[in-house]
Amino acid sequence: MGKSIDSPHFYMFWCFFRDLGIRLPFTQFECDFLNHVNAAPYQLHPNSWGFLRAFEVLCTVLGIEVSLLVFLHFYQLKLGVPPYGILSLNGGKGGGLFTLYSQSYKNFKQEFFRVALVDVNPMEDGAFYFGGLPKFPFYWCPKPSRFHGVDQSKLTAAELVAIKDLEALPRPLDCKFILSLERSAHRERDLESEYFAFDRSLDCLFFRFSSSFPLLFCRSYGKVVEGA
Known part of the structure; x- marks a missing residue:
């Protein structure tokens, strides 16, 4: 699966599209992640792609900017057995954000296809190239x-706030449910009904924790208040 002399191409597993809602061309966030870990799309395990996609959907629903550094805060990369081991994401010291999409992704390597960029001019194409170079x-x-x-010193003030808000969520969130929100016409309402008790008079979300100290997220102020 190395580089060849025919048209530029890359491989994708079918489950990326069937299960996880991945689309081509990749989003900038997805390209940034692949560049950060220096890996082709098919080097990353489907469950890890599920984390990436769920993060994008969750941030969109919550009105949080999709930031690579914020995502990296919650995860670490585990290398597969060389030379062709699959890469996987595990939760960082503070834990990840989502459950696995599937507890058993058996035989996913048997269903794949090649995306060939036939007659694509790298200097003119903006979907897979930037400035003549591949985006990933x-x-x-x-x-x-x-x-x-991630190094905390590299985070902006907005990213630090986003991390605090995401850390306050009742993790791990169900990956399949979060991905399903992308197809929902009422994303916020569906998320609220699953995880939150919403007080519209205060424009606040009460997180449904099992602990004795509930958290209150006031969207109008964009911050989490403990013991509300």
Whole structure:
């Protein structure tokens, strides 16, 4: 699955589209992640792609900017057995955001296809290239880059607030449910009914925790208040 002399191409597993709602071209967030870990799309396990997609959907529903650094805060990368081991994301020290999409993704490698960029001019195409260079690695990378969370000093004030808000959620959130919100005409309402008790008079979300100290998220102020 290395680089060849025919049209530029990359491989994708069918379950990426069937289960996880991945679309082509990739979003900027997805391209940024693949570049950060130095990996082609098919080097990443489907469950890890599920984390990426669920993060994008969740941030969109909550009105949070989709930030690579915010995502990296919650995860770390586990390398597969060389030379062709699949990469996977695990929750960081503080835990991840989502459950696995599937507890058993058996035989997913048997259903794949090749995306060939036939007659595509790298200098003119904006879907898969930028400035004539691929937006992400097309071919298998033998030396992916591991990471364990993110350096807090690299985060902006807005990203620190986003992390605090996401950390306050009743994690882990159900990955399949979060992905289903993308197809919902009432995303906020569906999320609220699943995880929150919403007080519209205060424009606040009461998170449904099992602890004795509920958290209150006031959307009008954009912050979490403990013990509300």
